[in-house]
Amino acid sequence: MNPIAIILRLTLREAARRKVLWGLLILGLLFLLLYLLGLSLIASEVRQSPNEMRALQRIGGVNALYNSFAMMALYAANFLMVMIAVLIPIDTLAGEINSGTIQAVAVKPLRRREIVLGKWLGFAVLLGACSSFLIGGVLLITLLVTGYLPPNPSSGLILMFLEALVFLSVSLLGGTRLSTLANGVMGFGLFGMAFIGAFIEQIGGVMQQFGNTGGETAAAIGKIVAVLMPSEVLWRRAVADMAEGTINPVKMMTLGSSTPDQGVVWYALIYAAILLSLAILSFQRRDL
Amino acid sequence: MSPSYTIETSHLRKEYSRKVAVADLDLQVGQGEVFGFLGPNGAGKTTSIKMLLGLAKPTSGEARLLGQPIGDPQSRSRVGFLPEHFRFHDWLNGAEFLNLHARLYGLAESARQQRVPALLKRVGLEEHANKKLRGYSKGMLQRIGLAQALLNRPAVVFLDEPTSGLDPIGRILVRDVIRELRAEGTTVFLNSHLLSEVEITCDRVVFIKQGAVIKTITLKEIEQGATPVQIRIGAAKIDRATLALGLGQFGTEARVDSDCIHLTVADQQKLPDLVRWLIGQGLDLYELKPQRVSLEEMFLQIVGMDGGL
Numbered sequence: 001m002n003p004i005a006i007i008l009r010l011t012l013r014e015a016a017r018r019k020v021l022w023g024l025l026i027l028g029l030l031f032l033l034l035y036l037l038g039l040s041l042i043a044s045e046v047r048q049s050p051n052e053m054r055a056l057q058r059i060g061g062v063n064a065l066y067n068s069f070a071m072m073a074l075y076a077a078n079f080l081m082v083m084i085a086v087l088i089p090i091d092t093l094a095g096e097i098n099s100g101t102i103q104a105v106a107v108k109p110l111r112r113r114e115i116v117l118g119k120w121l122g123f124a125v126l127l128g129a130c131s132s133f134l135i136g137g138v139l140l141i142t143l144l145v146t147g148y149l150p151p152n153p154s155s156g157l158i159l160m161f162l163e164a165l166v167f168l169s170v171s172l173l174g175g176t177r178l179s180t181l182a183n184g185v186m187g188f189g190l191f192g193m194a195f196i197g198a199f200i201e202q203i204g205g206v207m208q209q210f211g212n213t214g215g216e217t218a219a220a221i222g223k224i225v226a227v228l229m230p231s232e233v234l235w236r237r238a239v240a241d242m243a244e245g246t247i248n249p250v251k252m253m254t255l256g257s258s259t260p261d262q263g264v265v266w267y268a269l270i271y272a273a274i275l276l277s278l279a280i281l282s283f284q285r286r287d288l
Numbered sequence: 289m290s291p292s293y294t295i296e297t298s299h300l301r302k303e304y305s306r307k308v309a310v311a312d313l314d315l316q317v318g319q320g321e322v323f324g325f326l327g328p329n330g331a332g333k334t335t336s337i338k339m340l341l342g343l344a345k346p347t348s349g350e351a352r353l354l355g356q357p358i359g360d361p362q363s364r365s366r367v368g369f370l371p372e373h374f375r376f377h378d379w380l381n382g383a384e385f386l387n388l389h390a391r392l393y394g395l396a397e398s399a400r401q402q403r404v405p406a407l408l409k410r411v412g413l414e415e416h417a418n419k420k421l422r423g424y425s426k427g428m429l430q431r432i433g434l435a436q437a438l439l440n441r442p443a444v445v446f447l448d449e450p451t452s453g454l455d456p457i458g459r460i461l462v463r464d465v466i467r468e469l470r471a472e473g474t475t476v477f478l479n480s481h482l483l484s485e486v487e488i489t490c491d492r493v494v495f496i497k498q499g500a501v502i503k504t505i506t507l508k509e510i511e512q513g514a515t516p517v518q519i520r521i522g523a524a525k526i527d528r529a530t531l532a533l534g535l536g537q538f539g540t541e542a543r544v545d546s547d548c549i550h551l552t553v554a555d556q557q558k559l560p561d562l563v564r565w566l567i568g569q570g571l572d573l574y575e576l577k578p579q580r581v582s583l584e585e586m587f588l589q590i591v592g593m594d595g596g597l
Contacts, residue, residue, distance in 0.1 A: 017379040108392035109365035287344035
């Protein structure tokens with residue numbers, strides 16, 4: 001068996017043994033159940049009231065309402081995915097280095113990069129399963145309850161999974177040098193930074209439309225932040241792909257003045273690859 | 289550097305930001321040798337082992353393990369290591385743990401199926417094979433750690449304080465395992481504070497202090513060296529001065545009390561002759577006790593009472 005495959009298997013096994021999988025499953029089920037309940041109530045209300053149906057025509061029909069609701073659920077699911085992606089791998093290197101568990105593994109005839117790659121792949125599989133469950137669950141519930149499916153579901157799923165991979169790479173890189181706590185602060189700090197950066201960019205965009213010169217600087221700052229941490233542009237691209245209707249809260253909140261193009265996918269892939277390479281390099285160079 | 293040594297280091301040095309952990313380590317350990325690595329706390333013993341195993345990068349100097357430069361993953365397939373703190377993935381059970389490490393060694397399925405139960409039995413844990421390591425005692429963890437270090441039938445085994453958590457039965461087990469390894473021609477690199485253990489098991493020891501070798505001793509030398517002897521006799525029937533003079537042929541510093549002779553023999557092989565001579569002189573012999581210098585005393589002499597940090 002290839003050393004990478006051994007570590008990948010070990011990572012998944014640990015998640016199962018330490019009840020991480022159960023925790024995620026229960027959390028996910030609760031989340032989806034809540035969404036199912038809310039959506040069912042709205043859907044039945046809408047079907048019973050022709051007046052409201054007419055009112056809905058003005059914002060783009062009943063599907064626009066369902067889309068708004070689905071996008072809000074996806075917004076929450078995306079946030080959950082970010083938390084999971086930061087937290088689950090947070091201790092895998094720092095903890096094993098600290099306790100010395102890594103020593104008996106690292107003296108075996110395998111390369112350090114195989115340890116990092118095996119862990120990355122193991123968590124990527126886990127995050128893939130998580131995003132399929134949460135995001136796929138939201139979409140499936142929407143379809144089953146309302147008969148409506150937001151456009152480009154697979155593209156949205158891939159973008160949000162990519163966002164999780166970006167944070168996984170951040171968390172693994174941090175784990176090669178930082179304590180668990182510092183690593184968590186860094187992961188969520190970067191998420192917060194990207195979140196605020198996106199707002200600055202949009203406000204800047206609106207200011208520019210009104211001919212305000214300060215807007216240019218604000219938009220530039222937002223773009224620089226997006227280069228440093230592309231998580232928010234991935235989410236915004238997903239919204240651009242999936243959101244419909246003229247009055248859609250998530251769409252209005254995320255896509256005020258500009259829409260990230262499809263290039264963000266490539267940028268995020270390269271970004272994750274660079275971070276993973278840095279994690280390998282950093283882990284190779286340190287004493288265990 | 290000659291390829292004939294199992295472990296060979298030359299001017300190996302490790303500095304951390306503020307202190308020097310290993311100053312200048314020169315070691316040669318031969319194939320099949322049971323080698324004791326002694327020194328006070330903070331002398332750089334564990335750091336030296338970590339460098340040899342590729343866990344820590346030397347600041348300068350060079351070292352070879354099994355003829356390969358250290359850090360080469362291929363040479364590590366023939367190395368076993370029991371770390372000092374034996375922390376392992378505690379959510380695995382004993383058998384799963386050994387299987388994981390056997391896989392990491394690249395052992396084939398058939399070899400694993402034979403080797404894992406055999407080693408569980410060897411370290412006395414076959415009844416605990418399905419118990420999670422989380423539930424193991426310190427001694428059990430040390431035993432499973434020892435089994436883990438032997439999975440690949442290594443050419444060289446590093447044992448960092450292998451008996452620290454063990455009861456007397458466990459210590460005897462480790463001692464026996466080391467003897468078996470010696471019989472199979474395996475090199476054993478033993479880092480231990482329990483000097484009596486080292487004295488029993490090792491062929492050769494080095495003392496290190498502040499990360500440099502300060503003395504190397506082949507343990508047979510301890511037996512061969514000059515030894516003070518204390519001999520209890522009945523009340524002397526011959527003149528003490530004559531007796532002391534006669535004793536001069538066996539050793540130095542002869543002194544005769546009313547019922548006791550003190551003498552330092554150059555070599556313990558002279559003792560049988562000494563006994564025959566004393567009886568020949570018509571003396572009643574009650575006790576003859578060579579005052580062997582223990583490794584512990586040597587440790588204190590060599591390293592000094594100030595010891596470690």
